[in-house]
Amino acid sequence: MCGIVGYLGRETAQAPLIDGLRRLEYRGYDSAGIAFHEGSKFSMARETGRVNNLAESVQKKCSPASLGIAHTRWATHGAVTVSNTHPHLSYDDKFVLVHNGVIENFGALKRFLSDKGIDFASETDSEVLCNLIAFHYSELPEGENRFVDAVRQALPQCRGAYGIAVLCLDYPDTMIGARRGSPLVVGLGDEANFIASDASAFVGRAKEAVFLNDGELAVLQANDFRITTLEGQEATAVTHPVDEVSEEVELGDFDSYMEKEIYEQPMALQNTLLGRFGDDGTTSKLGGLEGHEDELRNLDRIIFVACGTARHACMVGEYLIERLARVPVEVEHASEFRYRNSPKAGKSLVIAVSQSGETLDTLEAVREAKTKGLLTLGITNVVGSSLARETDGGVYQRVGPEIGVASTKAFSSQACLCAMLGLALGRMRDLSPMDGQSIVEALKGLPDLVSEVLQKGEQIRELAIKYSKAEHLLFLGRQSLYPVALEGALKLKEISYAHAEGYPAAELKHGPIALINPDCPSVFIVEGNELSAKTIANMQEVKARKGPVLAIAPDGIEIPEEAADDVFRLPDAHEVVRPILANLPLQLFAYHFARLRGLDVDKPRNLAKSVTVE
Ligand code: G6P
DSSP: OOEEEEEEESSOSHHHHHHHHHHHGGGOOSEEEEEEEOSSSEEEEEEESOHHHHHHHHHHHOOOOSEEEEEEEOOSSSOSSSTTSSSEEOTTSOEEEEEEEEETTHHHHHHHHHHTTOOOSSSOHHHHHHHHHHHHHHHSOSSTTHHHHHHHHHGGGOOEEEEEEEEETTOTTOEEEEEEBSOOEEEEOSSEEEEESSGGGGTTTOSEEEEOOTTEEEEEETTEEEEEETTSOBOOOOEEEOOOOOGGGSOTTOSSHHHHHHHTHHHHHHHHHTTOBOTTSSSBOOGGGTTOHHHHHTOSEEEEEEOHHHHHHHHHHHHHHHHHHOOOEEEEEHHHHTTOOOOOOSSEEEEEEESSSOOHHHHHHHHHHHHTTOEEEEEESSTTOHHHHHSSEEEEOOOOOOOSSSOOHHHHHHHHHHHHHHHHHHHHTTOOHHHHHHHHHHHHTHHHHHHHHHTTHHHHHHHHHHHTTOSEEEEEEOGGGHHHHHHHHHHHHHHHOOEEEEEEGGGGGGTGGGGOSTTSOEEEEOOSSTTHHHHHHHHHHHHHTTOOEEEEEETTSOOOGGGOSEEEEEOOOOTTTHHHHHHHHHHHHHHHHHHHTTOOSSSOTTOOSSOOOO
């Protein structure tokens, strides 16, 4: 999955394209490239590494032009090299193309084209598509529609997913975009039009956006655009206003987006909670669930589908919803759900959780659930995202843009919304008003408790210094703190490249205890209930084997001196908010741990913020 942006207008295309790429870098940053239509030829610049490298080389290699396409790559087919970097130029130098997605049958198409004598300059599936369009173009008679007809002939031959932008040398005032599976949006400005993977690429430059649906194709000129199906039928273009540039995407006094996003969690959660409680103070009120009350009251099962950090938030939700609403809950890796022959068990609700709302595995899981006739709800942060548009109902996280690749504030708000959902479902079923009231109060108090924990950031930095030499770490917790252990381990390995594993605390003795030695610290997340004694016993098992122990524990739980080397204290709190609070020191621990190693926490190697390939 990659970021695409194309510009066609009166200005020179360089600034809009480079700015657009910078905003899309969260989709991948292995390499970046740009191509401009210069009348008689395409000028191109392509560089491995970040968009900043490309910006320098564009100055040297390209002259001003008002039509261009650009791309930031997360490698799927082919290594991170300049020749595999987009845009790709066709064998006859007539087309340039940028692509997001995977053409699954590219091998067969490549053989077909090779048999026609066409050579390839890269290992990518995207170059194959570019050459396929050029090949069809060469076979078509001259005429006004030759460019669009070539695209229309090539795309149905491709299996898999694509979002593309393509230019043709013979059409100096036209840009074509098309999508299937990978997002693509048209931006409409004053005498300038855009195509991009997401609207953030043209915020501040375009006034309106038109989200393409699968199987649609957009033909753009500077003052005009047309959207059709691949077959050529007119499609309806629904325009949405493009939000103004928000200050939230500026770094301010912080060194990294990850740190900024960790520290803005009190405000982010305030927004997640705002206006979402019933007037009687015993339940939550989630507008996106309205109209589905009867289905929710009579549910037999909930299946969460999500990936990465979002899946860990769902696992927190699993514990809370089962406890509050007594509905059986399953949490699936979205990528697995789609291919399972899961038996239909009564009335099931599928809840898809995705910060970006564009993770392809999650979207495909939703599509599969809909095929099976299941009710689908989405929890997402991005307004108008594919997930928001494709589910039957849902809830927005409202935490503002999350730029750091390692998800932090999004996790907290997803876990918070799962608790709110559990509360709403519980009150529809059999949770008492008194229990409902205490949960409402706990949730309302969450932002202040988050602030209280974050104020102790310096203590976490000192702990990170103490443990920063470790190459292997274990994270352990029980019940709703088990997913927090998984998330703590994921955060650490994502950004520091140390090896970390999360386990249920009691599972330690069934295998991972073999890893314990003086160089392998264990981070225990201790419950604020009767189970804490058992977790403390697990800590002692580690200490008995000379393993260092760091405990994250609520104030009210006594930790014997011999059980832990260090203890980080959390405020005592209701069980619905404990997982969110316990995760905060782990976010900060990972952050400082990685910074101490001199790493770029916002753009960890090999990762991307939004993964739009399967
Ligand atoms: C990628 C990111 C993770 C994220 C996951 C799900 O793998 O690197 O940080 O948790 O996608 O993203 P989503 O946008 O669906 O929440």
